[in-house]
Each structure stands twice: as C-alpha cells, then as structure tokens.
Amino acid sequence: MAARTNRNRVTLREVAQASGVSLKTASNVINGTGRMSEKTRTHVEAVIKELGYKVNMAARNMSRGRTGFITLAIPTLTPPYLAELANRVIDAARQHGYSVYVSTYEHGSSGSARDLLRSFNSTVSDGMILSMSEVEDISPEDLQVDFPLAVVGARTTWGIVDHITPNDMQAAAKAAGYLYDHGSTRLAVIGARAAYDETTLLQAEEGNYQLRMRGIITESRKRGLTLNPQLIGITGQNWTIGMGARTMQRLLDTQIPFDGIIALNDQLAIGAISVSCINGISIPDDIQIIGFDNIEEDAYLQIPLTSMDSRLGWVASTAVERLIGRIRGTVSSPELLTTQSEVIIRKSTR
Numbered sequence: 001m002a003a004r005t006n007r008n009r010v011t012l013r014e015v016a017q018a019s020g021v022s023l024k025t026a027s028n029v030i031n032g033t034g035r036m037s038e039k040t041r042t043h044v045e046a047v048i049k050e051l052g053y054k055v056n057m058a059a060r061n062m063s064r065g066r067t068g069f070i071t072l073a074i075p076t077l078t079p080p081y082l083a084e085l086a087n088r089v090i091d092a093a094r095q096h097g098y099s100v101y102v103s104t105y106e107h108g109s110s111g112s113a114r115d116l117l118r119s120f121n122s123t124v125s126d127g128m129i130l131s132m133s134e135v136e137d138i139s140p141e142d143l144q145v146d147f148p149l150a151v152v153g154a155r156t157t158w159g160i161v162d163h164i165t166p167n168d169m170q171a172a173a174k175a176a177g178y179l180y181d182h183g184s185t186r187l188a189v190i191g192a193r194a195a196y197d198e199t200t201l202l203q204a205e206e207g208n209y210q211l212r213m214r215g216i217i218t219e220s221r222k223r224g225l226t227l228n229p230q231l232i233g234i235t236g237q238n239w240t241i242g243m244g245a246r247t248m249q250r251l252l253d254t255q256i257p258f259d260g261i262i263a264l265n266d267q268l269a270i271g272a273i274s275v276s277c278i279n280g281i282s283i284p285d286d287i288q289i290i291g292f293d294n295i296e297e298d299a300y301l302q303i304p305l306t307s308m309d310s311r312l313g314w315v316a317s318t319a320v321e322r323l324i325g326r327i328r329g330t331v332s333s334p335e336l337l338t339t340q341s342e343v344i345i346r347k348s349t350r
Helices: 012-019 023-031 038-051 057-063 080-095 112-118 168-181 208-222 241-253 266-278 296-300 312-328
Strands: 069-074 099-104 128-131 149-152 162-166 187-192 232-234 260-263 288-293 306-309 336-339
Touching (some): 012 023, 012 038, 023 038, 069 080, 069 312, 080 099, 080 128, 112 128, 128 312, 149 312, 162 168, 168 187, 168 208, 168 260, 187 208, 187 266, 232 241, 241 266, 312 336
Parallel strands (some): 069 099, 149 162, 162 336, 260 288
C-alpha cells in the first residue's frame, strides 16, 4: 500500500477506504470502542500510522458540544509556586487532549474572583480550575455555578465543588517536628499575616498561613513547648524574598535567642538565609531553616534549602482529572481531595 504523498490532512474516510473497512469501524478503532476482531483493529491501526492520520480535535469537540479548552484562574503568575502550578496544569490537560487558558485576576481586590466566576463564558471554555487567593471575599453562593468548577489551595469550598489541596496543617506539623527532632528547641516563624493570636489560629479551618500556624502550634504543644509571640515575624500578604530578609533581620534585632526558622514559603526562607549569612550565622549549625513549596531554586542556593513538598504535580493532575470528569459527566458528587507532604531534606537543616 502506497503512503499518501501530499501534505493535506488525512481524513477518517480515507483511513476507512485504505483499510477496507466501514467508516464506523474506522471510527471505533480511533475511539477505542466497538466490537471487532483483534486482526481488524490491528490492521486499521497500522493504516492510521502509515497515513499519519491525526484526530481533528476541534471537530471532535464541536460535535460533542465542547470547546477543548479549560480555564485556570490564579491571582498572579509572579510567585514561583503559581507559575509552576500553571505549567503543570497545562501539561496535565494536554494529556487529556485539552488546552488551557490561564487568566489572572486582580490579587487582593475584593470580589475579583467572584467577578471572574460570574463572567465565565462557556462558549470558549468547558470549565474552570480556580486557585483562590487567601484575601478573596468568596461566599458559598459564589461557588454555586452552572459550569464545571474545581478549586485548588487552602480555602474552603463548603463541600459545594471539588477541592484539591495538600494538607497544610499536617505539613507544618511535620516541618516543626523535623526541626525539633534535629535539635531545635526555640522556633521562630516568618510569614504571619497578622498579629499572633494563638487561640484563633488553633481554630483555623482554611488559609495557608492559618493552617500552617495551627500545625506548628499543635506540634509544639505536643512536645510541651510554646512559641514566643515576639518570634512570629509578620509579613502581611508579602511573601517575597525581600520581605523574608527584612523580617529575619527584625527577628535578629530582638536579640531573643532562637535556633530554628519555619518560613511559610520558600521565598521567605531564601531571604532569611541571605540575612543569616550576612550576620555571620552558621546554617544549619546555629539556626536551621525550612520552607514550603519545594520550588526549583531551592536545590541550587549557596545553602540548599530544606522544604516541604507542595505536591504540585498531584494537585495539577488531580484537579484536571476531576474537572474533565465533570465535563464528560463521569464525576458528579463534589469531594475534598487531600494528600500528605514530605520533608525534602537539604543543607539548611541538620
């Protein structure tokens, strides 16, 4: 059988004719459906490969009433964590034959995520994965939408839609426990959003900062230890390297002894390491430092950073699978899907 020599798109009808089968049989082979002999299926697959037939995804999606696109809505692409999340969602969606629109909403603007949910256009996208900012003012009613929706991150969804997130409280407890087990007895924290209120934090049900602080406090109490409020570094919403450096210097300026730092993300931890080195502090001999998110840069720092794995690969693939399941009608009831984080040990801890 001679291979096709022109560069035009090969059609399904041509595959059927070259294979000597019906159009329906050729379609069943491509879709992995239908009943036929293994010999017939293998023969048609060989013809598909020889002719270089490619499924016309636009036509397929149109026939099924779908666009072939999903939307990822995130506050910003500036933090490495969110940029990596976007890349991983794009990769995961591609495995399912979907493309991704990445949309940023105004970080910290009250109602911006709500407006994005209300203005969703189902003629250009089949569903949305929403990474919800901690400062967004979202109500249960906002999540009661008429399109497929999945939420990632530490904000609650009240059981209304799928919620995919690592267990932040468990991760923080494990981070504190690791430092304690390796010799630290007086912990400081960098990344507090507001003044330290232990009672309120122990009742927290959502939010990266709140849940991580709850985990640290709980683990400390289990060991008969308490956190010194003066060693809780307040950064507000600014979890950048520069803020990590400035907060670390403020903690050192208190002259209150501490021998372990839990930074609530890796950028804060990188800033803390920089200031520690400037002040002649030996890491990890004098102070151990651990962060969150396990971003790529951690392994290549002058002092490689120990970090809690954010499980971004799991978050992205799980969110995409749940969303596409909803689009295809194979997923109905909303679920809370969580996973455990592990310590990625490097040179900033003992």
